[in-house]
Amino acid sequence: MSSMRERMNRLRGESTEKDKQSEATPAVSEDYNEVSLGEEEEQLSPVWETFDVKLLTNETGSFLLRKIVYPINHRHGHHAIEELIEAAPGLSSFHPLRETSGEQILYLDLETTGLGVGAGNIPFMVGIGYMSKGQFVIEQTLIRHPAEERAMLIYLAEKLQHFTFLATYNGKTFDWPLVQNRFIMHGLSRGMWEPRHLDFLHPSRSLWKNTLVSCKLSHVEEERLGIHREDDVPGSLAPQLYFQFLSDGNPAPLEGVFRHNEIDMLSLAALSIRFGHLLNGNIEQYIPLPVETEEMVRTGLWLERMGKTELPHLLFELAMKKDQPNPSTLIMLAERDKKAGNWVRAVLLWQKAIIHSSTHFGAAAHEASIELAMYYEHKLKDYESALGHANLAFEHALNQSMLIRRDTKKRAELEALRNRITRLRRKAEKQLK
Known part of the structure; x- marks a missing residue:
């Protein structure tokens, strides 16, 4: 089997298969020209034209570009792109001393050959999206072999300079560090753009960690943004399809990768609108x-x-008006009151969490029992009441450890509760003397 480097250095072949075109209007970049190749250079397969991919060049070399322009009233799920104008100022909460506008935000999403941000992971497709002149523009660059990466990075570096904020989904940890590494490897790090990050993975986890099956963008967009993909190529298949292209030279399967990346960019914009509306108080x-x-x-x-x-x-009032509030919800509100020093309300919420867990003493009731044990021990010096709550928590932990014998965390928690109970018994006996 040939190595990755060998496969990536093969020249592309041709194919005549045609497929559906993008629903938006294609356009060629204003800054770069479409290339007319000489006889000694490989001709661009006509298959690329079926999904609006052009060959562009600069002083360093060539690369492929697909540019899609959406009208500002384009709807993607529940939101129209034009809502970004109103929603964007709310996103300044991510960077309180900097005002945000829709045209300052650059959306970024990569398709890469693997995982991690090391030198062996190559972003073969870079998708960017931005508002410009009353439109939403998506540009997707693709390299057919490593020699094209430098030209693509120079093009990207020039684009970055026009924006202040970088909107991604886990991009602060993955996408942007990977792009930075590629700039450094190609000697393009001087004067590197330093964006203000809008990474929407973290607020998504904050809101939907326990209420959605997954916080992957594909789940969030379907469950909360009203976006339903049809015949989508999963992002996990993108590297495989790229390597297939490198092997046989047929660009056709990559149309699905372009479309997947395009939808990711639109979904990022929709997600920024949702968070912007919330932060604006809507x-x-x-x-x-x-x-x-x-x-x-x-x-x-x-x-x-x-x-x-x-x-x-x-939101808190609506949550508390429920006839059967979720015990885990009560725990979160109690933790908030505990941090604020509102001990009376925190105690009531912990007690309520235990009451609403009467049919099933779950994790929320267990946590409430431990919190109440600590409260009665340290705040009120009521060791008998503290002992009662500690025993309740110990009984639950003991049952759990019997079900999951090899869980070292459960065993450690059980041992900590044993020590707490021993200490409380000693304090309670001393208090009675």
């Missing part, structure tokens, strides 16, 4: 959705962390 746009109480509380807690302390009260 809670009413969020409440009508059928959301669980835990999601309401998590949203409120996230808004507080983002400095919007006046916004969460409506």
Whole structure:
């Protein structure tokens, strides 16, 4: 089997297969020219033209570009792109001292040959999206072999300079460090762009960690943004399809990768609109959705962390009006009161969590029992009451450890509770003397 380097250095072949074109209007970059290749150079396969891919060149070399222009009223799921104009100022909460506008945001999403940010992982496709002149533009560059990467990076570097904010999904950890590494490897790090990050993975986890099956972008967009992909190529298949292209030279399967990346860019824009609306205080746009109480509380807690302390009260009130509040929701609210020093309300919420867990003493009731044991021991010096709650928590932990014998964390927790109970018994006996 040939190595990755050998496969990536093979020249491309041709194919005559045609497929559907993008629904948006294609356009060629204003900064780079489409190339007319000489006889000694490989002709660009006509298959690329079926999904609007052009060959561009600069002083360093050539690369492929697909540029799609969407009208600003284009709807992607629940949101229209034009909502970004109103929603973008709310995103300044990510960087409180910097005002945000829609045209300052660059959306970025990579398709890579592997995982990690090391030298062996190559971004073969770089997707960027941005608002310009009343339109939403998506540009996707693709390299057919490593020699084209430098030309592509020079093109990207020039684009970056026009923006202040970088919007991604896990891009602060993956996409941007990988791009930085490629710039450094090609000697292009001087004067490297330093963006202000808008990484939407972290707020997505804050809101939907326990209410969605997964916080992958594909799940978030379907469950919360009203976006339903049809015949989508999973991102996990993108490297395989790219290597297939390197092996047989047929570009046709890559159309699905382009389309997948394109939808990712639109979904990032829609997600930024959703978070921008929330941070602007448009809670009413969020409440009508059928959301669980835990999601309401998590949203409120996230808004507080983002400095919007006046916004969460409506969400907390709605969550508490439920006839059967979720015990885990009560625990989150109690933790908030504990940090604020509102001990009376925190104790009531912990007690309520135990009451609402009467049919099933789960993790929330267990945590509430431990918190109450600590409260009665350290705040009230009521060792008998503390001992009762500690015993309750120990009984639950013991049952769990019997079910999961090899769970070292459970065993450590059980041992800590044993020590707590021993200490409380000693204090209670001493108090009675």
